[in-house]
Amino acid sequence: MSIDTVTLFFALLAIALQVAVVALMLSAAAGRSVRSAVVDTIGPIALWAAAAIATVCMAGSLYLSEVAKFTPCKLCWYQRIAMYSSAFLLVIAAARRDGAVRRFVGPLVVIGGLISGYHVLLERFPHLESGACDPANPCSLIWFEKFGYITIPVMALTGFAGVIAALLIHRAWAGVGSPASSPSQESRHG
Amino acid sequence: MANAPQPAPKSRRTLIVAVVSAVLVVALGVVAVVATRKDSSSSDPTDVSAVSIETGDVTVTGAELVRPPDAPAIDPAIGAKAPALNGLGFDGSPVSITPGERPTIVMFVAHWCPHCQREVPQVVKWLAAGVAKGVDMKAVATSTDAKLPNYPPSSWLAGEGFTVPTLVDSTESTAASAYGLDAFPYFVAVDAKGYVTKRMAGELTEAQFTDLVAAAKA
Numbered sequence: 001m002s003i004d005t006v007t008l009f010f011a012l013l014a015i016a017l018q019v020a021v022v023a024l025m026l027s028a029a030a031g032r033s034v035r036s037a038v039v040d041t042i043g044p045i046a047l048w049a050a051a052a053i054a055t056v057c058m059a060g061s062l063y064l065s066e067v068a069k070f071t072p073c074k075l076c077w078y079q080r081i082a083m084y085s086s087a088f089l090l091v092i093a094a095a096r097r098d099g100a101v102r103r104f105v106g107p108l109v110v111i112g113g114l115i116s117g118y119h120v121l122l123e124r125f126p127h128l129e130s131g132a133c134d135p136a137n138p139c140s141l142i143w144f145e146k147f148g149y150i151t152i153p154v155m156a157l158t159g160f161a162g163v164i165a166a167l168l169i170h171r172a173w174a175g176v177g178s179p180a181s182s183p184s185q186e187s188r189h190g
Numbered sequence: 191m192a193n194a195p196q197p198a199p200k201s202r203r204t205l206i207v208a209v210v211s212a213v214l215v216v217a218l219g220v221v222a223v224v225a226t227r228k229d230s231s232s233s234d235p236t237d238v239s240a241v242s243i244e245t246g247d248v249t250v251t252g253a254e255l256v257r258p259p260d261a262p263a264i265d266p267a268i269g270a271k272a273p274a275l276n277g278l279g280f281d282g283s284p285v286s287i288t289p290g291e292r293p294t295i296v297m298f299v300a301h302w303c304p305h306c307q308r309e310v311p312q313v314v315k316w317l318a319a320g321v322a323k324g325v326d327m328k329a330v331a332t333s334t335d336a337k338l339p340n341y342p343p344s345s346w347l348a349g350e351g352f353t354v355p356t357l358v359d360s361t362e363s364t365a366a367s368a369y370g371l372d373a374f375p376y377f378v379a380v381d382a383k384g385y386v387t388k389r390m391a392g393e394l395t396e397a398q399f400t401d402l403v404a405a406a407k408a
Binding site for chain 1: 207208215219300302303305308363366371372392393
């Protein structure tokens with residue numbers, strides 16, 4: 001399978017996730033009945049969804065660096081730290097049905113998302129980094145671009161947004177059946 | 191137990207969402223394979239080896255210039271004799287950068303560098319306006335990598351109307367190393383006797399480029 005095929009697949013996944021995140025945001029702004037229906041439907045699998053998103057992002061980033069040989073820049077490494085650790089924590093938490101993981105993964109993915117957002121800005125406005133390119137590997141280098149806007153940092157930002165959305169849904173769902181104020185109570189929810 | 195049994199319709203909806211998501215992922219995979227299979231049947235657009243040369247061996251004559259200092263300081267390469275570079279152009283014809291014949295500015299660009307992509311049209315405009323009158327302008331296309339964006343450099347520079355004689359650097363960036371390159375784009379002003387008078391990196395303003403021209407003429 002060619003690198004172009006795989007990068008196109010990741011780009012399509014990113015677009016699908018962007019559509020899903022926007023739809024979830026719209027449902028959050030919609031009426032209570034719509035919101036409840038979304039939370040009730042996705043809540044039970046929200047932790048697994050977050051784990052799946054983070055794991056696919058991790059696998060994708062490993063593919064891009066180890067197979068496609070796209071050298072990660074400094075900002076890529078910071079995002080990797082956030083995404084890789086989130087993936088491990090979320091998979092374990094999903095298997096244990098431990099909703100308390102939100103408290104640990106939440107800050108990680110928010111920080112990772114902020115770094116991704118800055119990285120996207122750097123790609124569009126290279127002057128934010130400096131007026132010259134580092135021959136080694138500048139963060140403003142766009143390794144590939146699909147559909148006119150999907151780049152590696154855009155995909156990472158989408159992944160972080162997807163994980164955040166899934167965790168918020170899980171939080172809302174976990175609060176439906178019980179106050180879920182302590183990890184031990186939350187751990188009963190999947 | 192806090193996780194009370196959900197009513198059947200809710201469980202069904204959850205299952206449907208999970209299944210639809212999985213099917214969507216598989217479908218997107220199929221779309222990616224089919225879409226790129228069409229592309230692979232056509233010729234590789236990056237394969238321009240038949241019509242142009244993007245990298246080539248470079249011969250360096252003379253001592254290499256040291257890299258510019260990290261902190262603002264006097265550039266130790268000022269006053270040093272610039273090395274001569276001999277190699278090929280994009281069309282395979284010989285290109286030489288021979289300091290000591292006329293005031294010269296040597297510009298190093300990388301096709302994937304966004305700053306170079308912005309600077310080249312500016313340089314084209316300044317040259318057309320006669321800003322570099324009396325100075326020979328030479329370029330080196332370096333750090334060339336088919337895997338990176340905006341490849342090949344020959345197409346990029348031709349598309350920008352960049353007619354400056356351009357030497358293609360080796361895959362090891364021999365020419366760039368010989369001139370102490372530390373960032374793109376990179377400019378070296380060499381006077382008529384072949385000595386370095388100024389080095390600058392990054393996107394230049396017209397005033398900075400004019401200073402560079404004056405330094406080469408000094």
